[in-house]
Amino acid sequence: MTPKLIIIGAGMAAGRALEHLFEAAPDAYEITLFNAEPRGTYNRIMLSPVLSGDKTFDEIVTHTAEWYEENGINTRFGEKVVGIDRAAQTVTSDSGDVLPYDKLIIATGSTPFIIPLPGHDLDGVIAYRDLEDTNAMISLGEIPDAKAVVIGGGLLGLEAAAGLALRGVDVTVVHIMGHLMERQLDEAAGYLLRKTLVDKGITVKCSANSKEILGEDSKVKALLLDDGTELPCDLLVMAVGIRPSVALAAEAGLATGRGIHVDDQMVTSDANILSLGECVEHNGDVFGLVAPIFDQAKVIAKTLVGGDAAFVNKDVATKLKVTGCDLFSAGDFAEGEGREDIVYRDPARGVYKRLVIEENRIVGAVMYGDTADGNWFFGLIKDREDISKMRDTLIFGPAFQGGSPLDPMAAVAALPADAEICGCNGVCKGQIEDAIGNGATTLEDIKVTTKASASCGTCTGLVEQVLAVTLGDDFVVPAAKSVCGCTDLTHEDVRRLIKSKELKSQPEVWQELSWSTPNGCHVCRPAINYYLLADWPLEYQDDAQSRFVNERNHANIQKDGTYSVVPRMWGGITTSSELRAIANAADKFDVPTVKVTGGQRIDLLGVKKEDLPAIWFDLNQAGLVSGHAYSKGLRTVKTCVGSDHCRFGTQDSTGLGVKLEKHLWGSWTPHKLKLGVSGCPRNCAEATCKDIGVVCVDSGYEISVAGAAGMEVKETELLCKVATEEEAIEVISAMTQIYRENAKYLDRIFKWVAKVGLDWVKEQVVDDLENRKALAERFEVSQSVYRTDPWAEHASGKAETYQPVANLSLEAAE
Amino acid sequence: MNWIDICSVTDIPLRGARFVKTAVGCVAVFRTDNNEVFATSDRCPHKGGPLSEGIVHGKAVTCPLHNWVFSLETGKAQGADVGQIATFATQIIEDRVLLDTSELTTGVAAE
Numbered sequence: 025m026t027p028k029l030i031i032i033g034a035g036m037a038a039g040r041a042l043e044h045l046f047e048a049a050p051d052a053y054e055i056t057l058f059n060a061e062p063r064g065t066y067n068r069i070m071l072s073p074v075l076s077g078d079k080t081f082d083e084i085v086t087h088t089a090e091w092y093e094e095n096g097i098n099t100r101f102g103e104k105v106v107g108i109d110r111a112a113q114t115v116t117s118d119s120g121d122v123l124p125y126d127k128l129i130i131a132t133g134s135t136p137f138i139i140p141l142p143g144h145d146l147d148g149v150i151a152y153r154d155l156e157d158t159n160a161m162i163s164l165g166e167i168p169d170a171k172a173v174v175i176g177g178g179l180l181g182l183e184a185a186a187g188l189a190l191r192g193v194d195v196t197v198v199h200i201m202g203h204l205m206e207r208q209l210d211e212a213a214g215y216l217l218r219k220t221l222v223d224k225g226i227t228v229k230c231s232a233n234s235k236e237i238l239g240e241d242s243k244v245k246a247l248l249l250d251d252g253t254e255l256p257c258d259l260l261v262m263a264v265g266i267r268p269s270v271a272l273a274a275e276a277g278l279a280t281g282r283g284i285h286v287d288d289q290m291v292t293s294d295a296n297i298l299s300l301g302e303c304v305e306h307n308g309d310v311f312g313l314v315a316p317i318f319d320q321a322k323v324i325a326k327t328l329v330g331g332d333a334a335f336v337n338k339d340v341a342t343k344l345k346v347t348g349c350d351l352f353s354a355g356d357f358a359e360g361e362g363r364e365d366i367v368y369r370d371p372a373r374g375v376y377k378r379l380v381i382e383e384n385r386i387v388g389a390v391m392y393g394d395t396a397d398g399n400w401f402f403g404l405i406k407d408r409e410d411i412s413k414m415r416d417t418l419i420f421g422p423a424f425q426g427g428s429p430l431d432p433m434a435a436v437a438a439l440p441a442d443a444e445i446c447g448c449n450g451v452c453k454g455q456i457e458d459a460i461g462n463g464a465t466t467l468e469d470i471k472v473t474t475k476a477s478a479s480c481g482t483c484t485g486l487v488e489q490v491l492a493v494t495l496g497d498d499f500v501v502p503a504a505k506s507v508c509g510c511t512d513l514t515h516e517d518v519r520r521l522i523k524s525k526e527l528k529s530q531p532e533v534w535q536e537l538s539w540s541t542p543n544g545c546h547v548c549r550p551a552i553n554y555y556l557l558a559d560w561p562l563e564y565q566d567d568a569q570s571r572f573v574n575e576r577n578h579a580n581i582q583k584d585g586t587y588s589v590v591p592r593m594w595g596g597i598t599t600s601s602e603l604r605a606i607a608n609a610a611d612k613f614d615v616p617t618v619k620v621t622g623g624q625r626i627d628l629l630g631v632k633k634e635d636l637p638a639i640w641f642d643l644n645q646a647g648l649v650s651g652h653a654y655s656k657g658l659r660t661v662k663t664c665v666g667s668d669h670c671r672f673g674t675q676d677s678t679g680l681g682v683k684l685e686k687h688l689w690g691s692w693t694p695h696k697l698k699l700g701v702s703g704c705p706r707n708c709a710e711a712t713c714k715d716i717g718v719v720c721v722d723s724g725y726e727i728s729v730a731g732a733a734g735m736e737v738k739e740t741e742l743l744c745k746v747a748t749e750e751e752a753i754e755v756i757s758a759m760t761q762i763y764r765e766n767a768k769y770l771d772r773i774f775k776w777v778a779k780v781g782l783d784w785v786k787e788q789v790v791d792d793l794e795n796r797k798a799l800a801e802r803f804e805v806s807q808s809v810y811r812t813d814p815w816a817e818h819a820s821g822k823a824e825t826y827q828p829v830a831n832l833s834l835e836a837a838e
Numbered sequence: 839m840n841w842i843d844i845c846s847v848t849d850i851p852l853r854g855a856r857f858v859k860t861a862v863g864c865v866a867v868f869r870t871d872n873n874e875v876f877a878t879s880d881r882c883p884h885k886g887g888p889l890s891e892g893i894v895h896g897k898a899v900t901c902p903l904h905n906w907v908f909s910l911e912t913g914k915a916q917g918a919d920v921g922q923i924a925t926f927a928t929q930i931i932e933d934r935v936l937l938d939t940s941e942l943t944t945g946v947a948a949e
Contacts, residue, residue, distance in 0.1 A: 475918075545893075545900070546892070567853075572893070572895075583903070828857050829845040829849055830855070832858055
């Protein structure tokens with residue numbers, strides 16, 4: 025005969041245990057399932073979304089009537105077990121039925137703690153535990169001007185309050201402690217949380233002692249506090265904690281403490297009675313989180329079929345969220361010896377972050393206001409990762425990791441007051457310090473008062489360091505910088521959203537990403553324009569009006585408003601006829617200065633705007649095209665003479681340079697892109713301080729990336745070595761494309777690689793051949809649009825836009 | 839008022855600008871997102887940058903040389919910068935842009 029299994033309680037623990045039991049042995053038992061609630065298993069954690077209206081109850085049911093029927097379970101929902109007779113091996117239900125069992129599982133879960141205040145048994149005093157409670161709160165929302173009081177400012181109480189407020193109920197939270205969620209948050213974060221709730225229209229009373237619940241006609245009317253305050257309410261929710269439900273087990277004479285005692289096999293002090301979930305106590309621990317309870321469900325199923333399993337209580341981190349609040353909390357916050365805190369605050373933005381560190385590992389994290397990095401910290405907690413190497417920048421999140429450790433602060437502190445910080449605007453350290461003395465506390469303040477870092481922005485880090493050195497702890501580097509004042513999103517967010525939401529025009533970006541300005545500003549417009557044309561080369565139409573003047577006019581503006589014109593010399597190679605054409609153009613257009621550039625070509629400086637189309641036309645006639653000396657795009661490929669002429673040259677570096685330049689020219693990139701190809705390791709083309717450099721060796725080509733030779737100087741790092749020119753071109757195309765697709769606007773390759781890590785780039789471009797090919801193909805798709813000479817196009821089709829739209833000086837003179 | 843027809847609205851790029859030569863220097867003519875047209879001096883009071891080459895956003899333009907931002911309505915520098923550019927009245931009649939040149943020709947008339 026099939027043995028009989030009775031389960032008391034159909035909560036999440038019992039539901040999961042049944043699933044495991046059926047997996048192991050579907051027909052091992054004849055099962056009867058009792059549940060005091062008149063329904064089967066649902067996901068209790070999701071009651072808050074039901075309360076707030078984000079989900080319906082049906083959506084959170086995990087086990088349907090059909091499921092119980094298919095698995096042959098006798099369900100007795102809405103029927104409560106009132107007694108267990110261990111000697112007779114029977115249970116008695118509140119209907120008077122007596123059922124025999126061979127095995128019994130007690131899964132009675134927990135009971136909300138009701139403070140025994142006078143009046144706690146009035147109508148309208150509820151807990152927040154099950155669907156009935158939830159429905160009581162939902163129906164209160166349908167009564168106009170309804171009022172509710174929630175006792176308890178912990179997670180559950182605040183979920184109830186937030187949900188009630190969303191339902192239009194006038195809610196007051198009464199909390200006995202000095203600040204909300206005192207177990208997860210310190211006072212400052214509790215304050216921020218309180219502010220958010222108050223903004224949602226919720227009244228919050230902390231340090232408030234409840235004295236009595238007042239009623240009328242046995243219905244709740246108000247809550248009376250110690251200090252005499254009376255808080256009128258139609259519903260009173262007590263959410264002050266839960267206790268394991270042990271009464272039934274204790275009455276049956278089972279060993280209990282805080283919970284029902286179980287061993288590693290989930291067996292109670294009676295060999296035929298098992299237990300799991302929030303009602304048990306195992307090695308002194310009780311449980312409130314689903315992860316360990318689901319582990320127990322696995323073990324109990326094994327035990328029931330005679331298998332061998334033991335429950336081990338793993339330390340688990342949890343994360344939580346309060347409806348409508350940007351709050352993240354994970355892990356453990358208890359203060360203890362050897363525990364240290366890292367705290368970050370930005371009161372103006374309402375941001376608070378706290379990490380609890382123990383033995384170089386994060387054991388707890390709380391964030392308020394900016395929780396973007398929450399999951400990253402959660403991962404570090406779970407993986408118990410050693411954070412000692414990144415401790416200094418840990419709180420700023422993953423975006424700030426991966427760079428080489430250094431201490432720039434000491435160097436900045438040592439600078440004299442007349443040291444220039446911002447080269448563009450000629451601002452020295454003393455001026456910034458004066459501005460700080462006059463009340464500036466943020467980078468933005470410094471920008472508006474001194475202009476420092478308001479132009480090219482390369483000194484932003486320095487300015488922040490001056491702020492940090494001068495203000496000390498009062499200054500914190502912002503964790504994630506938004507693109508500009510038009511949005512709170514970072515460049516990385518915007519790039520991701522453009523791809524994922526398939527935003528293909530600027531107005532779409534402004535609308536879908538909630539830009540705060542009607543059409544952006546001079547900071548975001550060029551960035552968004554670039555992102556769109558890089559991501560949708562065939563669909564998006566480049567917007568000249570979102571281009572900085574140089575890129576719009578295909579020439580570099582000079583301080584007097586004239587322009588410089590630099591024709592391309594492929595790989596630095598030119599001819600006598602090209603030089604003659606350049607000389608003729610210089611004469612014809614009165615070019616005051618002719619200069620040889622660092623990129624191996626010739627710069628004609630001082631050309632008037634009106635003359636640009638004409639000089640381009642003349643240069644085009646000699647076969648010269650735009651050198652893009654003005655663009656965030658491919659600039660030059662510098663070469664040495666290579667094996668054709670040089671006695672040391674190992675390969676045709678000039679030839680490869682020309683091929684690369686012809687392949688890459690016209691492409692737009694996040695910032696300028698300069699290449700070099702050297703014919704031997706003597707490196708005459710200085711390839712190892714370029715964005716991408718090639719050094720030829722006897723056996724092939726060493727491709728390295730992420731060099732710099734500007735405000736910062738940095739040697740390139742080896743990407744890979746290839747044997748043939750074709751491979752070199754493919755790798756470099758793929759490298760260019762992955763940079764185009766992923767980097768933040770105005771990050772040179774070296775800055776971007778420092779963020780994502782060279783290893784990642786290698787995986788994508790070197791190791792994964794298929795991906796390399798795909799990247800190179802996508803580059804080619806984009807080049808099918810952009811590998812053209814803008815000079816020719818402008819000289820023929822747009823020449824008149826370079827002229828005044830009207831000339832009134834002539835009219836006036838007449 | 840001395841209205842002179844200078845161009846059609848579409849001669850000015852959307853969220854862009856063109857310039858007009860006058861006897862007293864260049865005038866920048868802007869077209870905003872909403873197809874409003876504004877005219878100001880083309881010269882930034884800071885270092886003389888050509889404002890008609892700036893990025894036009896909302897009812898403002900950013901100087902291409904050092905990112906000063908000017909209101910196209912008032913001519914006032916925005917943010918912490920202190921400066922003022924001359925503004926000139928415009929009107930649009932049947933897609934034609936008319937510029938009030940009374941202040942642009944006074945210099946010449948006085949001669």
